[in-house]
Amino acid sequence: MAHDDAKLAELVRQMLLELGEDPEREGLLKTPDRVARALRFLNSGHETDPGEIIRGALFEEDYDEMVLVKDIELYSLCEHHMLPFHGRAHVGYIPKGKIVGLSKIPRIVEVFSRRLQVQERLTEQIAETLWEHLKLLRHHLHHARLLPRGPRHPERVPRPDPPQARLTAGCRRGRTRARGASGGPAPGN
Numbered sequence: 001m002a003h004d005d006a007k008l009a010e011l012v013r014q015m016l017l018e019l020g021e022d023p024e025r026e027g028l029l030k031t032p033d034r035v036a037r038a039l040r041f042l043n044s045g046h047e048t049d050p051g052e053i054i055r056g057a058l059f060e061e062d063y064d065e066m067v068l069v070k071d072i073e074l075y076s077l078c079e080h081h082m083l084p085f086h087g088r089a090h091v092g093y094i095p096k097g098k099i100v101g102l103s104k105i106p107r108i109v110e111v112f113s114r115r116l117q118v119q120e121r122l123t124e125q126i127a128e129t130l131w132e133h134l135k136l137l138r139h140h141l142h143h144a145r146l147l148p149r150g151p152r153h154p155e156r157v158p159r160p161d162p163p164q165a166r167l168t169a170g171c172r173r174g175r176t177r178a179r180g181a182s183g184g185p186a187p188g189n
Contacts, residue, residue, distance in 0.1 A: 008036040045114030054133040057101035068092035079116035
């Protein structure tokens with residue numbers, strides 16, 4: 001699908017007018033183009049096949065200990081308000097004859113983060129991609145310290161210890177189950 005950045009920039013210009021701003025004032029002259037480029041980047045995850053990332057670094061290995069990649073920074077846009085949210089993902093799996101290069105796991109997180117998202121779907125997409133390509137015995141994905149991204153929470157700052165939100169997905173025998181912070185099912189599960 002061809003992308004038209006000029007059309008997107010014009011939509012941003014129209015949005016500025018609707019908000020009562022003057023897109024011709026000095027500080028806003030280049031804003032429509034900047035926003036168009038930023039939105040393209042923040043939604044560029046659809047242009048990459050996460051399976052291709054894994055297939056390029058998949059190795060047969062007789063290893064059955066936990067593989068864990070922690071503190072993967074993630075930045076995404078909430079699909080409900082198109083406002084940013086960020087957090088850290090911890091991805092672990094127990095291989096079943098195949099491993100993937102460790103540097104590929106953060107890339108998979110990034111691919112799914114660069115889409116309009118909800119935290120639950122982001123978690124499930126990462127988990128399902130690993131499950132599909134690695135045929136795992138078990139895996140665990142945990143997003144911690146996800147900040148509220150609603151329009152009324154701009155003043156919230158993450159506290160060092162208890163995270164604002166947690167989401168965990170466990171997968172066994174091909175079935176994914178997401179759990180909220182309380183350990184119970186996440187909404188929709």
